[in-house]
Amino acid sequence: MNKIYNPKREDWQSVLKRSTRTVADIEVIVDGIFDEVMKGGDSVLKKYTEKFDGILLDDLLVSKSEVEDAKKGVSNELKKAIQLAKSNIEKFHIAQKTDIVEVETVNGVRCWQEKRPIQKVGLYIPGGTAPLFSTILMLAIPAKIAGCDEIIICTPPYDEGKIHPAILYTAYLCGVTKIFKVGGIQAIGAMTFGTESIPQVYKIFGPGNQYVTVAKQIATKHGVAIDMPAGPSELLVVADDSANASFVASDLLSQAEHGTDSQVILVSTSKEMIDAVETQVENQLKELPRKEIAEKAIANSKLIYVDDDETAIDLINEYGPEHYIICVENEDFFINNTMNAGSVFIGNYTPESAGDYASGTNHTLPTNGYAKQYSGVNLDSFLKSMTFQKITEQGIQEIGPAIELMAEAEGLQAHKNAVTLRLNSIK
Structure with missing residues (x-):
């Protein structure tokens, strides 16, 4: 050292410099693969899986029989360890639930905030040199607690197009909707644009190598959110x-x-x-x-x-x-x-x-100095905060004149009129 x-x-x-490549170094590669995935769908995913993983796949989706076989391939000792971890992770993330925040700012003006789940989320689970089934616990558990409707996993296959049994068992245990045999940049592209097999998602989670990290960042240019740049x-x-x-x-x-x-x-x-x-x-x-x-x-x-x-x-x-x-x-x-x-x-x-x-606690965390502005994955990562308000006649009379003055000062007459019409209807 x-x-x-x-x-x-x-x-x-x-x-303190990290030994990571910049987005610019990898962006051209990502853009090229993204463009292919967007146009070619599943056939492109299979092509790159053969190129990078050395495996030619007939089907990208993990079958129910493969999941059943995986359950038998995990020792009882490891199952108990995974279940213990699942219990502790659930306890910590359930404790992060918050109540509705509600306040009456003035008489007749009631404002509140509620949280809603992100409906479709994609989890990237690295395979590579280590099958990170623990990452499924860290991502799928809070996604289920949050109430996400669709939770899919993309993870690279290894020998003979298989997924490590511990990954499949953990995904089953955590209620993952579908599991796909695809990794790398092409997996992020698939979840970004959708293909014949893999649905498009609203937010992508999970760590990966530098190529996956940059791919996630580029995905945000195409309207998909990400948890963080986790490299x-x-x-x-x-x-x-x-x-x-x-x-x-x-x-x-x-x-x-x-x-x-x-x-x-x-x-x-x-x-x-x-x-x-x-x-x-x-x-x-x-x-x-x-x-x-x-x-x-x-x-x-x-x-x-x-x-x-x-x-x-x-x-x-x-x-x-x-x-x-x-x-x-x-x-x-x-x-x-x-x-x-x-x-x-x-x-x-x-x-x-x-x-x-x-x-x-969650192990999906910001790297490369992003801890200065990003949080690690938590329950709120799978939720959106929505605000609501309801105003009575008394309430619009309380704040209406201020709204009219502010709208007029900004030169937005229609904004002012929306209030004036209501105030006049009360008189």
Whole structure:
């Protein structure tokens, strides 16, 4: 890992730079595939599935028999673990429900806000080097709680055109409407425009590689909403001498093994902790099955020493990490002053992987610094807030004259007339 000691503030931007390509680098590729999908539908999806996944498919839709077979292919132990995670995630997201907000702003003017579900949502579930069935829990559960009518999944197939049994079992458990065997840019295109098999959706959710992330961003140009630009995984740990170096190293490696473009960072006010974590990373890395992937991510990651907590928190807020672990004696200072982070994990016994799987919080989070302006996925991500108002005769008399004056001042006579006619009808 790269050790950096007391970087100057003017150098923070370059020190904290992610190793991701820009939208411009990938946009031409996305536009080309989107255009093909829009014109060619299913045949284009099958063409790219054969090209990128090496699989020629007859049917994109996962059949009921495939789902039934998948249920038998998941061990009882794993089923129980998934069910435990599902229960905790449901509890946390059900707790996010809010009541109708209602107020009478003046006598006779009643305004209220209610939430309605997004009717059609598409969930992108990465397959690739790891079948992320946990992401189905994080997306399908709040979608069901919100009341979305149609919940579809697109996920890339692997050997012989199959989907990992755990993905199919989890989708079944969470009440997903339909599952399709398609991944990458072409999957995002399919959910954006619709094809013969795959319905067009109103909002697309889910993480993915840099190509999927850019595809989601381009989808917004075509009238489809997205959860956030969620790209390669990242983790920042702040730790002092009160932390356990082996725990910290294990957390860094847990994110590094996601992909070669993942980034992990340790910020510390202790040079001894930095050295100890570096040693632990080297030792633990040797035992990982995904060693080659983790090694490449670690090569792009950083160990940063700063002199004091105040500098550390400024650096962390500048970075805006997706996942953020606080393992310090003065944890209240960091908790209270953290402004930019996707999800925060506090203390030596709170690994980031708890949030990835079973504690209850959502693991679909903003990356690449978007934590400065985006929230992670939550129940409200699947809802729209709608406002309502009802005005009585007394109410229009209360606010009507003000509306007339304001409309006239803006030169909008028809706006004024809509009020004047009503006021005159009362007299």
